[in-house]
Amino acid sequence: SLPDTCWCRSQSHSVVESKTSLDFMEIMGNLSYDDSNLTSLDYDAAPCHNQYCPLFQRVAPAFLAITCAAAGLGTGVLLVALAKQPHTWGWPQSRVLVTQLAVGMGLFAALLPAVAVGIGQGWQLGTELCRLTHLLWHCSLFAQGLLVGSGSCSTAWCRWDSRSWRLTVAVWVGALLLATPAALTSGTAGAPETRCIRQSVDVLSPVYLLHLTFCLCLFLLLPAALLVATLVMPRLRVGWKPGISVSWLFFALWMPYGVGLAVDFLLQTQLVQPTCGTFKHFDYVLGLSEGLGVLHCCLGPLTLLTAWLC
Numbered sequence: 001s002l003p004d005t006c007w008c009r010s011q012s013h014s015v016v017e018s019k020t021s022l023d024f025m026e027i028m029g030n031l032s033y034d035d036s037n038l039t040s041l042d043y044d045a046a047p048c049h050n051q052y053c054p055l056f057q058r059v060a061p062a063f064l065a066i067t068c069a070a071a072g073l074g075t076g077v078l079l080v081a082l083a084k085q086p087h088t089w090g091w092p093q094s095r096v097l098v099t100q101l102a103v104g105m106g107l108f109a110a111l112l113p114a115v116a117v118g119i120g121q122g123w124q125l126g127t128e129l130c131r132l133t134h135l136l137w138h139c140s141l142f143a144q145g146l147l148v149g150s151g152s153c154s155t156a157w158c159r160w161d162s163r164s165w166r167l168t169v170a171v172w173v174g175a176l177l178l179a180t181p182a183a184l185t186s187g188t189a190g191a192p193e194t195r196c197i198r199q200s201v202d203v204l205s206p207v208y209l210l211h212l213t214f215c216l217c218l219f220l221l222l223p224a225a226l227l228v229a230t231l232v233m234p235r236l237r238v239g240w241k242p243g244i245s246v247s248w249l250f251f252a253l254w255m256p257y258g259v260g261l262a263v264d265f266l267l268q269t270q271l272v273q274p275t276c277g278t279f280k281h282f283d284y285v286l287g288l289s290e291g292l293g294v295l296h297c298c299l300g301p302l303t304l305l306t307a308w309l310c
Helices: 010-030 035-039 052-084 095-110 112-121 126-153 162-185 206-232 234-238 242-247 249-268 276-294 296-309
Strands: 187-189 195-197
Touching (some): 052 112, 052 296, 095 126, 126 162, 126 206, 249 296, 276 296
16 A cells, blocks of 8 residues: 555654754844844745645556556466476475465555555545455455565475465465454554544554564565575575576566554654654655555566576
């Protein structure tokens, strides 16, 4: 859903207030008995405005619709290739693993129209369906991350047996549990046009902190740990083949968003004091980083097919 739909967040107000306070303190500091200082004050200076929300509401629905169509086409072709050539998929891009990745990408893409409706056209389906949408959206996202991570360091996906079955259940149940805080933080807001937003709670609420922790672990800590383990353990380097490299496209596309979430938290809690320039431009950076991550659902099938053909 790209950074929450006209969330024009509480940070916006705090930044404007802090900016106003800062300007006032600067004015008071510049005051002296010298009349020349009084004449240099600019009371007509433009305020610090953030114009991200209007642009986001115009661009996001079209972007999500195009991405959904491309992802649906790519996932369909990938599933046909899996069905027609079942014996040509070997670990580390095993048929079992790639099938589940295709299901995850397909589910993620299938929910994009609902997310687009919540952003651009208004949400009329109630809070519970809004939360269900975000639950499934994040569940598919976390499942793909766990599948890529497990496929990078385990041969359990070589064949469909009791071992891979247990791992499948663990991945999808684990992804559902990891996505639960995302559902609890989402909700409906706005008037007169209701929207389905992802962050309807305070940034310091326990449920949002839990959601943020899960996102940072999946998008940043997991790929970093896997990369270090691969460099340290020769056994893992042996299995580093094109299929693994292609599947890591998921982490490459979502890492910038993980960094953006961490910086966003620091700014919202004012652990890092935002400047006017940061306030004006950071939402654009966060939006672009999440848009880059969303592209995984249409680029993923294409890259997996390319690795298979090669």
